[in-house]
Amino acid sequence: MMLTVEHCRIVSPGTDIPDGSLSLANGSITYAGPYRPATPGGTVIDGTGLMAVPGFVDIHSHGRSGYDFCDASLEAFQAIGRGKLQDGVTGFLATSLSVAYADLRQFCHAAKAYSETCHDGATLLGIHLEGPFFPPACAGAQNPAFLKNPDIALIDELNAIFPIKKVSYAPELPGGLAFTQALAERGIMPSGGHSEADYQCFRQHCQAGMRHLTHFCNVMTPLHHLRFGMVGGGLTSREVWVEIICDGVHLCDEMIQLIVQLKGTDRIMLITDAMRASAQPDGEYSLGGLPVTVKNGKATLHTGQVAGSTLRYFAGLQRLLRVTGLPLSEAVKATSLNQVQSLNLGPRGTLEPGGNADITLLDQTFTPQMTICDGALKWTRQ
Structure with missing residues (x-):
């Protein structure tokens, strides 16, 4: 399963990218960096106005x-x-x-x-x-x-x-x-x-x-x-x-x-x-x-x-x-x-390629709006 979060602010230890993309596949992060168009064929989440942080x-x-x-x-x-x-x-x-x-x-x-x-x-x-x-x-x-x-x-x-x-x-x-x-x-x-x-x-x-x-x-x-x-x-x-x-x-x-x-x-x-x-x-x-x-x-x-x-x-x-x-x-x-x-809980805690795809998407009040676990969108605020 391929999942991409576009146009989100990516915040990880030592990293703050104002307009970024996160690409996820098979439970891992494959790309984390400045915005780039999503690869065709996967699911795309519009992260405009949201901050992506390590789960x-x-x-x-x-x-x-x-x-x-x-x-x-x-x-x-x-x-x-x-x-x-x-x-x-x-x-x-x-x-x-x-x-x-x-x-x-x-x-x-x-x-x-x-x-x-x-x-x-x-x-x-x-x-x-x-x-x-x-x-x-x-x-x-x-x-x-x-x-x-x-x-x-x-x-x-x-x-x-x-x-x-x-x-x-x-x-x-x-x-x-x-x-x-x-x-x-x-x-x-x-x-x-x-x-x-x-x-x-x-x-x-x-x-x-x-x-x-x-x-x-x-x-x-x-x-x-x-x-x-x-x-x-x-x-x-x-x-x-x-x-x-x-x-x-x-x-x-x-x-x-x-x-x-x-x-x-x-x-x-x-x-x-x-x-x-x-x-x-x-x-x-x-x-x-x-x-x-x-x-x-x-x-x-x-x-x-x-x-x-x-x-x-x-x-x-x-x-x-x-x-x-x-x-x-x-x-x-x-x-x-x-x-x-x-x-020693594994490759978690950062948003870097190769890491586990555990991501929390926060709004501007730092309230969760979506939670991605093992590369799958498991919860969305209604």
């Missing part, structure tokens, strides 16, 4: 459209995967919660089923296991009934069902250092989060292979003038990528500015951490078996603890651009390229 990659989200990945059903994965196309997301990591082991196994089997059978949703790029390796004091909105110490055997069993790309855990827990090393040896990204680790522990684990920090600044040791903490370490360690949630709830605008100023655009990764209420009205929901109230788009437990977000991916980009003033060609590093490079 968004959300490596940390739990749900959407009333469903959660931990519902562990093909129906849930399909609803979320199809819904993500509407948010401009072309690839994602299905992210788990701290639930019973049997439920984690079923979650992995559902991921496998989606990957093998669903062709009209965003691409499942792997699993992000968030927990259950957290201390009770740092449970956040994770269910404390299922928390435990790091266990590489559990990872191996789940990874045998469907590939795990990333594990979020508290590095200070017993056996944490060996766990970090074992994850790195398996090619799984160790990601620190929900943690009371001090700076010394953080650095020790960075040296052992921990290169991600989960929902940066949230549920981790803060920056203090006498205790540098994980936040201080994350801000100053060049080798570490940090997840950021730009929803106005998890990070204030000034903190977003500081993170971008200190980390640069090469080490930040925009995530949603969205739960099942994303793209849904306010009301009563659940997260990992815990009741959640969503009011004015903010999700909380009955204790007031923030319980994930209802953020839609493009809205996070809109806020990042508004708060930082970054050019779009820099901001798109945080929406796909950094995730792809740090997790």
Whole structure:
């Protein structure tokens, strides 16, 4: 199948072409550059007034459209995967919660089923296991009934069902250092989060292979003038990528500015951490078996603890651009390229010949209008 997008603005890391063409064939980009007439015989999309950017990659989200990945059903994965196309997301990591082991196994089997059978949703790029390796004091909105110490055997069993790309855990827990090393040896990204680790522990684990920090600044040791903490370490360690949630709830605008100023655009990764209420009205929901109230788009437990977000991916980009003033060609590093490079997710994250044909077409407000996944137009705003 040949597909051409004409007269669009092409924005990719380090590239901004005002009037360009994108030619796609067999799931790959064959041309990306200044406008040229389309080859006869293919489908042509008029991209006038639209911006083509690399398809968004959300490596940390739990749900959407009333469903959660931990519902562990093909129906849930399909609803979320199809819904993500509407948010401009072309690839994602299905992210788990701290639930019973049997439920984690079923979650992995559902991921496998989606990957093998669903062709009209965003691409499942792997699993992000968030927990259950957290201390009770740092449970956040994770269910404390299922928390435990790091266990590489559990990872191996789940990874045998469907590939795990990333594990979020508290590095200070017993056996944490060996766990970090074992994850790195398996090619799984160790990601620190929900943690009371001090700076010394953080650095020790960075040296052992921990290169991600989960929902940066949230549920981790803060920056203090006498205790540098994980936040201080994350801000100053060049080798570490940090997840950021730009929803106005998890990070204030000034903190977003500081993170971008200190980390640069090469080490930040925009995530949603969205739960099942994303793209849904306010009301009563659940997260990992815990009741959640969503009011004015903010999700909380009955204790007031923030319980994930209802953020839609493009809205996070809109806020990042508004708060930082970054050019779009820099901001798109945080929406796909950094995730792809740090997790080795294949030839994605740029709009270059030979790359995977995952493209999001945005209007002038940075709202998705079309989503192209694997070279096929899978969603168009009506």
